[in-house]
Amino acid sequence: MGKKTKKSSREFGLEVAAICGKHFFKLDHLHYGYWGNGLEVGIANLHRAQERYTDFLISHIPKGVETVLDVGCGEGYIAKRLVDKGYKVDCVSPSPFLSERARELLGAGSRIYECGYEELETTERYDMAMFSESFQYIGLAEALAQTVRFVNDGGYLLICDVFKADTNASGVMGGGHKLRRFYDRIGRYPFELVEDIDITEQTAPNMDILDDALKNVVQPVLDSGVSFLGGRYPLMTKFLRWKYRRRIEKLNDKYFNGGRRSEDFKKYKTYRFFLYEKVRGGEGRRGLRSIRG
Numbered sequence: 001m002g003k004k005t006k007k008s009s010r011e012f013g014l015e016v017a018a019i020c021g022k023h024f025f026k027l028d029h030l031h032y033g034y035w036g037n038g039l040e041v042g043i044a045n046l047h048r049a050q051e052r053y054t055d056f057l058i059s060h061i062p063k064g065v066e067t068v069l070d071v072g073c074g075e076g077y078i079a080k081r082l083v084d085k086g087y088k089v090d091c092v093s094p095s096p097f098l099s100e101r102a103r104e105l106l107g108a109g110s111r112i113y114e115c116g117y118e119e120l121e122t123t124e125r126y127d128m129a130m131f132s133e134s135f136q137y138i139g140l141a142e143a144l145a146q147t148v149r150f151v152n153d154g155g156y157l158l159i160c161d162v163f164k165a166d167t168n169a170s171g172v173m174g175g176g177h178k179l180r181r182f183y184d185r186i187g188r189y190p191f192e193l194v195e196d197i198d199i200t201e202q203t204a205p206n207m208d209i210l211d212d213a214l215k216n217v218v219q220p221v222l223d224s225g226v227s228f229l230g231g232r233y234p235l236m237t238k239f240l241r242w243k244y245r246r247r248i249e250k251l252n253d254k255y256f257n258g259g260r261r262s263e264d265f266k267k268y269k270t271y272r273f274f275l276y277e278k279v280r281g282g283e284g285r286r287g288l289r290s291i292r293g
């Protein structure tokens with residue numbers, strides 16, 4: 001199992017989200033919230049919506065599962081909920097910062113493999129591999145091939161994540177494998193579909209919260225900083241704005257010029273819950289339920 005040394009900007013972003021989310025909004029999780037059923041959409045309710053998402057996930061874990069590999073565990077809060085329910089949970093986490101927090105939360109009962117899933121080597125086998133908003137960060141072929149190795153026959157693959165919808169347009173929001181490619185790929189591995197649930201409607205409102213924060217907090221703070229620097233160091237500010245004009249334009253297009261609201265999300269993305277069962281070649285469906293009676 002190799003250890004990653006260089007921190008990617010994505011990893012840095014997740015760490016900042018973990019620190020700010022916890023400090024300012026008491027958020028434990030790094031995943032979207034699950035809205036609906038009268039819960040008012042707003043940052044003040046995000047922690048509740050995130051707990052609902054976790055409840056939704058846990059309620060779909062099949063009977064018979066006892067051991068879980070939480071791939072991309074964040075700070076370990078879903079794993080902790082599972083441990084408290086009696087599951088034995090190990091985690092994969094490439095981020096030293098998030099791994100340390102997960103270790104503190106989970107204690108010695110859970111092993112944290114501090115590496116990317118692609119690099120994981122272990123002799124352990126699990127009843128279920130779970131990807132809660134981490135599947136998009138891992139190459140499709142690597143994620144599926146590794147899961148075939150580490151999940152027992154009759155075990156499960158659970159994915160809850162954003163995918164790119166089946167449309168030729170792409171919008172400004174990044175993230176997610178193409179859904180069509182995913183369906184095509186998974187057909188090459190020994191997995192049988194148990195559940196495919198579209199929760200785009202329940203997760204899209206998160207984009208309105210993020211868009212509001214970008215427009216009403218991040219952008220004004222940046223503008224104010226630039227104007228402050230412009231007043232103090234006019235020549236240097238002018239030069240930097242010219243030198244990085246393309247990058248600034250790109251960032252503006254991506255984050256501040258619209259295209260990131262819930263309706264855009266519904267157009268270009270699809271948020272899916274997938275549960276697959278790992279079947280043994282030629283033997284048809286043999287779930288843990290049937291194996292363990």
Ligand SMILES: C[S@@+](CC[C@H](N)C(=O)[O-])C[C@H]1O[C@@H](n2cnc3c(N)ncnc32)[C@H](O)[C@@H]1O
Nearest residue numbers: 029030031072073074095116117132133134137
């Ligand atoms: C959006 S967070 C989700 C965290 C947590 N599962 C949750 O639902 O709150 C994405 C997670 O994927 C992890 N991750 C990113 N690249 C990964 C990789 N190559 N292998 C395993 N985990 C990865 C990150 O470290 C982070 O913990």
